[in-house]
Amino acid sequence: MIVESLYPEVADLYGELGNVMYLQRSTGCQVIETGLNQEPAFLTRDDIDLVYMGTMTERAQELVIERLEPHKEEIIQSIENGQRFLITGNALEIFGKEIEDRDPELLGGRDPVTRGLGIFGFHTERRMLHRFNSLFHGMFQAQGTQEAIDIVGFNSQFTQSFRDEELKPLFSIVRGRGFEPEGSGEGIRYRNFMATYIIGPLLVLNPLFTKYLLQEMGEKEVSLACEEAAFAAYEKRLQEYSEPDRGFVY
Amino acid sequence: MGRIRFYFALWAAKLSVVALKITRHNGTNFPGVVALRLCPDFLKYIQKPERIVGVTGTNGKTTATNMARDMLANMGVNALCNSTGSNIATGISTAFISGVGLSGKCRYDTAVLEIDERSAKNLFPYFAPDYLLVMNLSRDSIMRNGHPEYIRDFLTTYIPKSTKVILNADDLIASSVSPDNQRFFYGISRMEGDRTEVPNLISDLQICPRCSGKLKYEYIRYSNIGRAYCPDCGYTAPEYDGGASSVDLENMKFRYTLYQGVHSQGATTSDGPGAGEAVDSLEFPVMNASVFNIYNQVAEISLFHVMGYSLEEIRKAMDGVGITKSRLGTEQVGDKTVINFLCKEKNAYAASRVFERIHQIDGDKEILMYNSCIGDTHHWSENVCWMYDADFEFLADDRIKQIVVYGDRGLDLKFRMLLAGVDESVITYVEKPEEGIDKLKLFPNDNIYILYGTDSFDLGMKTRRQVIDHIKACEGNDGTGKEDGR
Numbered sequence: 001m002i003v004e005s006l007y008p009e010v011a012d013l014y015g016e017l018g019n020v021m022y023l024q025r026s027t028g029c030q031v032i033e034t035g036l037n038q039e040p041a042f043l044t045r046d047d048i049d050l051v052y053m054g055t056m057t058e059r060a061q062e063l064v065i066e067r068l069e070p071h072k073e074e075i076i077q078s079i080e081n082g083q084r085f086l087i088t089g090n091a092l093e094i095f096g097k098e099i100e101d102r103d104p105e106l107l108g109g110r111d112p113v114t115r116g117l118g119i120f121g122f123h124t125e126r127r128m129l130h131r132f133n134s135l136f137h138g139m140f141q142a143q144g145t146q147e148a149i150d151i152v153g154f155n156s157q158f159t160q161s162f163r164d165e166e167l168k169p170l171f172s173i174v175r176g177r178g179f180e181p182e183g184s185g186e187g188i189r190y191r192n193f194m195a196t197y198i199i200g201p202l203l204v205l206n207p208l209f210t211k212y213l214l215q216e217m218g219e220k221e222v223s224l225a226c227e228e229a230a231f232a233a234y235e236k237r238l239q240e241y242s243e244p245d246r247g248f249v250y
Numbered sequence: 251m252g253r254i255r256f257y258f259a260l261w262a263a264k265l266s267v268v269a270l271k272i273t274r275h276n277g278t279n280f281p282g283v284v285a286l287r288l289c290p291d292f293l294k295y296i297q298k299p300e301r302i303v304g305v306t307g308t309n310g311k312t313t314a315t316n317m318a319r320d321m322l323a324n325m326g327v328n329a330l331c332n333s334t335g336s337n338i339a340t341g342i343s344t345a346f347i348s349g350v351g352l353s354g355k356c357r358y359d360t361a362v363l364e365i366d367e368r369s370a371k372n373l374f375p376y377f378a379p380d381y382l383l384v385m386n387l388s389r390d391s392i393m394r395n396g397h398p399e400y401i402r403d404f405l406t407t408y409i410p411k412s413t414k415v416i417l418n419a420d421d422l423i424a425s426s427v428s429p430d431n432q433r434f435f436y437g438i439s440r441m442e443g444d445r446t447e448v449p450n451l452i453s454d455l456q457i458c459p460r461c462s463g464k465l466k467y468e469y470i471r472y473s474n475i476g477r478a479y480c481p482d483c484g485y486t487a488p489e490y491d492g493g494a495s496s497v498d499l500e501n502m503k504f505r506y507t508l509y510q511g512v513h514s515q516g517a518t519t520s521d522g523p524g525a526g527e528a529v530d531s532l533e534f535p536v537m538n539a540s541v542f543n544i545y546n547q548v549a550e551i552s553l554f555h556v557m558g559y560s561l562e563e564i565r566k567a568m569d570g571v572g573i574t575k576s577r578l579g580t581e582q583v584g585d586k587t588v589i590n591f592l593c594k595e596k597n598a599y600a601a602s603r604v605f606e607r608i609h610q611i612d613g614d615k616e617i618l619m620y621n622s623c624i625g626d627t628h629h630w631s632e633n634v635c636w637m638y639d640a641d642f643e644f645l646a647d648d649r650i651k652q653i654v655v656y657g658d659r660g661l662d663l664k665f666r667m668l669l670a671g672v673d674e675s676v677i678t679y680v681e682k683p684e685e686g687i688d689k690l691k692l693f694p695n696d697n698i699y700i701l702y703g704t705d706s707f708d709l710g711m712k713t714r715r716q717v718i719d720h721i722k723a724c725e726g727n728d729g730t731g732k733e734d735g736r
Contacts, residue, residue: 009456015638057399133393154633200635229665247629
């Protein structure tokens with residue numbers, strides 16, 4: 001099993017490198033770390049089981065778009081061919097049409113509009129003076145089964161995206177805010193491309209989802225690292241998030 | 251109308267101080283809350299000391315503010331300080347209120363203010379610090395501070411152009427604050443224990459700000475703190491205008507040197523880390539052996555130099571000044587040592603410094619890890635992303651015999667420590683913090699660390715007292731195992 005971690009030198013905020021670490025610890029998979037000045041491996045190889053990219057700074061978003069833009073058509077082809085992606089936090093905005101700064105005070109004269117790759121039909125508004133924080137409880141519908149998996153996590157962002165066309169969400173929402181201010185879904189799911197605004201160690205916090213993901217990646221006997229402790233922490237969090245009087249928005 | 255409103259707000263705030271005293275309430279920000287509620291631009295009108303020194307940055311600002319206040323006191327300057335209140339607008343307003351009489355006349359010549367980075371926007375329209383010490387910029391609360399680059403841009407936007415800023419050259423994010431201001435750069439030259447590869451999970455600046463190439467380090471201490479350069483384009487960190495060298499931890503001393511290129515940054519890299527020739531130099535005693543605290547001390551010397559004091563005056567003023575015991579305190583109870591250590595919750599960078607320091611110190615240990623956000627327990631649920639940025643790996647150490655975790659986030663901490671390689675037999679989970687005290691093994695020469703955050707500060711202090719009492723009860727009144735000290 002091979003996991004490609006895209007641009008870990010910048011896409012590493014909020015403990016998100018914990019996601020790849022957990023896959024590595026659980027399966028012993030090979031991890032390819034692709035830096036900003038390297039070509040992504042998934043563009044030239046067909047044995048990459050998962051491409052992961054996490055949250056980054058606003059300047060890093062510009063750099064990553066700059067690096068990926070020349071490969072836009074290859075990336076689209078790769079997604080159409082079923083390449084598996086997991087994109088977390090504001091990294092998903094890179095795949096939209098544009099990010100527009102609505103609080104220009106902190107821009108220092110820079111252009112308020114950053115063009116995205118435009119692979120998916122949505123746009124993003126950014127307000128650097130208004131940070132949004134929330135807990136998230138959602139459900140993930142595993143392919144080919146009736147079973148849904150509870151997802152728990154955190155949102156913490158300066159941005160809000162808006163769909164310009166119909167996009168299937170990755171998670172349905174039980175509590176918390178999704179991709180758009182109004183709407184029933186969180187994230188994007190298209191073929192094997194999965195993107196979510198949920199930040200942090202999503203896979204560490206959600207052992208059921210991680211097991212499903214590893215099975216989809218071809219792992220037959222899935223045993224997670226420190227599985228018992230992982231489930232104990234997950235169940236405790238799920239219980240907290242299910243309490244009706246638990247505050248969600250910070 | 252503005253002035254009338256101001257006086258009304260001032261008198262109401264003063265009255266609230268009296269009311270708080272009578273009712274024995276400890277509302278450290280309350281007078282500021284009252285004043286700002288009644289007069290939103292209260293800070294514009296209140297008379298302030300002529301000289302204002304600000305201290306900001308992610309970590310170390312409380313320590314540095316208290317040190318600056320104490321050093322000024324040793325110089326005979328009674329400075330107004332917000333050390334008993336908060337570092338946001340209400341706390342700073344409270345400090346200014348305490349500094350004026352009912353007529354509004356300020357009784358102080360100097361103020362030393364700890365300033366929250368995000369409060370720069372609310373404060374600096376109303377006053378410009380003459381000097382602003384920026385300790386460091388690193389990952390902090392995800393919910394509030396986003397990331398350090400954001401805080402850097404935030405400070406640069408709102409710091410007044412007239413303010414002289416004192417910056418850590420060994421922190422490339424902090425050292426890029428306010429490029430148009432008059433700046434003084436400090437740092438610590440190569441020292442024992444330096445590395446060239448980042449040893450931590452957090453490294454907030456890995457790419458060159460100029461060409462995005464991978465940065466390298468001549469020497470690095472932790473995270474991105476060290477002397478960075480870019481092998482691709484030749485970019486280097488700023489030279490030191492003043493800095494420590496010859497750090498000798500065995501004899502607890504270092505040398506602080508001022509360089510010729512003060513404020514000009516005209517020297518080349520061939521001159522070494524100092525900008526130009528050395529112009530003055532003096533030996534200082536090390537106040538605390540952790541590298542983080544040596545940076546605090548060097549920052550302080552640099553600030554006082556920029557304020558116009560000689561190195562001799564600064565060294566004399568530092569005599570007897572220490573780190574506040576509530577942030578790092580040690581108490582010997584028989585053969586046991588009880589150490590209370592502030593370990594900010596939700597702050598992976600600060601937690602990593604504490605974990606590394608515990609790992610560096612000799613001796614067998616037990617840890618009561620009580621740095622949870624107890625404030626979040628009933629209303630929200632703590633965001634645990636920080637745990638996967640923090641170097642819990644330092645705790646996978648045979649000399650750590652037990653780590654007690656408790657409450658809602660105890661299971662998350664246990665899971666994280668298992669992934670870090672801590673043996674399961676070492677981790678004890680309890681429901682309530684007081685249950686952890688009974689679990690202490692209290693072996694001979696035990697070093698018991700109590701970790702607590704700002705949210706769990708009172709719990710940390712209470713636990714410290716309980717641990718000391720528990721040791722005495724278990725082993726005799728003085729902790730020697732002999733009743734009545736016999």
